[in-house]
Amino acid sequence: MIDYFPKSEILFQKGDKHEIIREINIRLAGFGGNVPTDEFTERTEKMIKQFQRDYMQVEETGVVDIKVIQAIDRFQEEYPIETYFAQAKCKCSTLKLVKGDKACGGFGNGKFEQQKQNANTIEMYRKYEYPGLHRTLFWVLRAWKFYLYHLDQRNMKIELVKSGYRCWSDNNAHNFRQSTNHMGKALDIHMIYNNTKISLENLCDDAREVMISYCNAHYRWNVGNVISLEVGMREKTPKDTAIAATWIHFDVRSFELKYLEDKYFVKSAEQVNGLSMQSLIINKG
Secondary structure (H helix, E strand, O other), X not given: OOOOOOOOOOOEOOOOEOHHHHHHHHHOOOOOOOOOOOEOOHHHXXXXXXXXXXXXXOOOOOOEOHHHHHHHHHHHHHOOOHHHHHHOOOOHHHOOOOOOOOOOOOOOOOOOXXXXXXXXXXXXXXXXXXXXXXXXXXXXXXXXXXXXXXXXXXXXXXXXXXXXXXXXXXXXXXXXXXXXOOOOOEEEEEEEOOOOOOOHHHHHHHHHHHHHHHHOOEEOOOOOOOOXXXXXXXXOOXXXXXXXXXXXXXXXXXXXXXXHOHXXXXXXXXXXXXXXXHHHHHHHO
């Protein structure tokens, strides 16, 4: 029987199952990659070890104790996402909309609800407007920012979220665009770089490599349950139709359907953050 009080030496370890573990898997998803499961898997253990090694700079135990819990809260405070979240809201209200369309409140109008959680629909073609932005996106953004700033040493900086949510009204206003990644599952990031000798295309490719190395992101959508990246100029092939030459696009499109339930999509930075980990531990006590 696990004691969930903060005084416990070990709060969670491999093999455990709990809703707080789901929160840990979401909040540390950028440290090697993970999905929002309530199970403490081998992937969770590796994620904790990476967080301990790179962020906490302590011994890699792979178990969650109160020091890990406190460090997750500290990580959240050190890398705020409020500005990024505001930038990621749908901008359809600023556009000249197609007759009959209406602006959404930033996160779609719930269109094509009949496709929600329909296993017969390929995610690439799912037209459903998810009710917000997936929490994992912003926790990965936090970790990626940490690695860009502290470990990469190339002084690459995130400028802004250029595009986040794009509803069907937004799509229609842009020549009836058909892509659905941005209906809650994706962010497009613009970068700042202080070295004028490098091209913007190379900058974005370098930044993608950081996300691949540390966040376990993958190019394209061939690997399940990972963060997926659109390719840049360095990795493009004649078969690639989605190319992000001068920005970074990443998404959760390859997540299993159970990890794309409505409960993971939120409408505010406060919902991305949730209660502090220490509060969750105390409340479970």
